[in-house]
Amino acid sequence: MTLANSLSEPENELTALEILSRTKALVVPALEAASQRLGLEVQPVVSHHFAAGGKYVRACLALLSANAADADDQVGLVGALAIEFVHNFSLIHDDIIDGDTTRRHEPTVWAKYGVGPALIAGDALSALAFQLLLEEPTAERVWAARRLADAVQAMIVGQAQDIASEHQPSLSLEECLRMEAGKTGALLACAASIGAVLAGANDAVVNALSEYGDHLGLAFQATDDMLGVWGEPSVTGKPVGNDLRLRKKTLPISIANAKGFDVFAETTSSVEGDLSEAEVAAAIVLLEECGAQYETLELAEKELGAALMALENAPMANTARTELAVIARYVIGRDK
C-alpha cells in the first residue's frame, strides 16, 4: 500500500496536476520577473534554487483563495508571489540549519554557494515579499502583509521548537503538533487565505480558508513525516528513514511515544549522533508494530477531513471550493 493509493483517487491526482500546472504557468514567469529586483549578486543564487522546481502548492492555494472570493488569479498573484518568496526563504535557511546538501536532487544553495550567500539569499527573498505587497499599499495589500508577517513569525517559532527538540529526548504529541502547526500550518493558512484577503473578502471567508490551511498544514506535515520514514528514496530524493537517522522528533515518533514506546531509546544505545542503518531498520519495525505508522496516516486523514469541512461551512465560489479540495487530497496523497 502506498500513501498515494490509500488516500487519493487517480482522477483527483490528475486534476490536481492540471491545477498546479495552471498555477505554474502564471506564477513562474512572475516569480522570475520579480526576482530581477534582487541584487545582481543574489539573483544567480536564487535562480539556482528555483531552477530545481517545486510543486507551487502554496502559490496555487493563494490563487484559489482569490477565486474563492470571486476574484480572478491576477488579484491573488501578488499574494502567491509573496508566499512563494517566503516559503523559499524558509527552505534555503532550513537547508543551512539542517546541513542538507541536496534538495529536489540538486545541491542546496548553501552546498553550492556557501553559507553566507545562502543566508543572504533567504534574507533577500523575505524582504522582497514585503516589498511586493507594500509597494502599492492598498488596505487589502497592507492587511495581507500584516498577516504574512504574523505567519512568518509563527513559522519561525515552529522552526525554533524543531531545533530545540533535537536536544530533547522526546516530544509529547501535543508539543509535536504545536511545532508542526507553526512550521507548516501557519504559512499554509496564510497562503490559503491571502488571495481572499487581497480580494477584500469578509472575515467568514478569510477565516474559513485560513482554518482549511491550518488543518491542511498538519495533514501535509503528517504526510511529510510519513515520507521521511517510509518514502521511496528514488522518489523523495532522500535516503531511507532519513528522519529517523537524524533522530527527528516527528509525528510517528511522538505518536509511538504517546503509546509508551520511546523509539530512539529502544532502538539505539547511543544518545546522540546518526542512527546506523540497522538501528533505522529496527525503528521502522517498531513504528509499524506499535501502530504509529497507521495512526499517523489516520491523523493525516482526520486533518484532511477537517480542512474539507472548513471549506464546506463557509460561503465561497463552488469551483474554487472544489479545486481547493482537490489540492488538499493531492497534498496528502503525494509520494514526494
Place this chain on the structure above:
Amino acid sequence: MTLANSLSEPENELTALEILSRTKALVVPALEAASQRLGLEVQPVVSHHFAAGGKYVRACLALLSANAADADDQVGLVGALAIEFVHNFSLIHDDIIDGDTTRRHEPTVWAKYGVGPALIAGDALSALAFQLLLEEPTAERVWAARRLADAVQAMIVGQAQDIASEHQPSLSLEECLRMEAGKTGALLACAASIGAVLAGANDAVVNALSEYGDHLGLAFQATDDMLGVWGEPSVTGKPVGNDLRLRKKTLPISIANAKGFDVFAETTSSVEGDLSEAEVAAAIVLLEECGAQYETLELAEKELGAALMALENAPMANTARTELAVIARYVIGRDK
C-alpha cells in the same frame, strides 16, 4: 592623533552620550517588552545578543527624526524599535557569515548557540520589525514599513557585494562606496527619516533626513574601516588590523588602489587565507605611506559635511537639527 581627537570636540561627545543615554532609557525597555512577542525558544538567544549592549545610534536617529518633524519621541518609538530589530538581525546574520566569534567582548550568537538558532533569531527579529509597524496600519506606519522593506533589500545587496568582493582581487573606489552605501547607508537613511515618516512629515523633511542618513552612513563606514585597521584592540574588541588580516576590501584599500597601490598584492605573496602579523604590519605601513589613511579620514569628513549640509537645507525643528549634528559628529569621532 586619534580619530576622536581629530574630528570631534569633547563637549560634543559628552552631549552625544547624553542624547544616546536618553535614547537608551526609552528604547531598551521597549525593545525588551517587544521581544516578549518572540517564541520562547528564540527569546533567550535574542536576550544574549542585546545584553552585550550597543550604542543605539539608529534608534536615536529615529527618535530625533520624529522630533525634527515636531513630534515627540513616542511617535518615533515604533520606528526606533523596528530599525533596531532589523539592525540586530543583520548583525546576528553578519556574524554567521563572517565567522566572527565575539562582538562587544561577548560570544556572538552563533558561537554561543550554534548557527541554526542564530539564523532563526535573526529571521525572527526581521519579521518582528514588520509586525510592529503593521499591527496598527495607519498610512504613516505603512509608509514606514514600505521604506524599511526597501532599506533591508538595499542592505542585503550591500552585504552580498561584500561577500562577493572576498573573491575579487580588488574593488574600485566606486564599487567600494556603492557596497558601503548599501551595507550601512540604506538602513541609516531609513533610521534618520523613519520618525519623520511616522509623524507624517512632508517629503522635503523626509528626503533631507534621508540624505543626511546616506552621507552619515558613508562617514560611519569610513570610520569603521579606519577602526578595522588602526583601531585600538582593547577598545574595539578586535585584533589589530583585523580587516587587513581577513583581506577585506575596505575603503582604505580601495583608496590605495585608486592611487595605484594594490595593498594585498604588495604585502603578501599568497592569494588567499589570513595575512600573517608581519604582512598586516607591512600593509598598515603602505596604507599610511601612500596617503590612504589620510584620505579615508578626509572622506569621512567630507561625508560628515554633506550630512550636516542636508540638515541645514531643510525646514525642521532646531533642537532636533542640532542634536542630529551632534550625533553625526560623535559617530565619526568614536573609537569603537
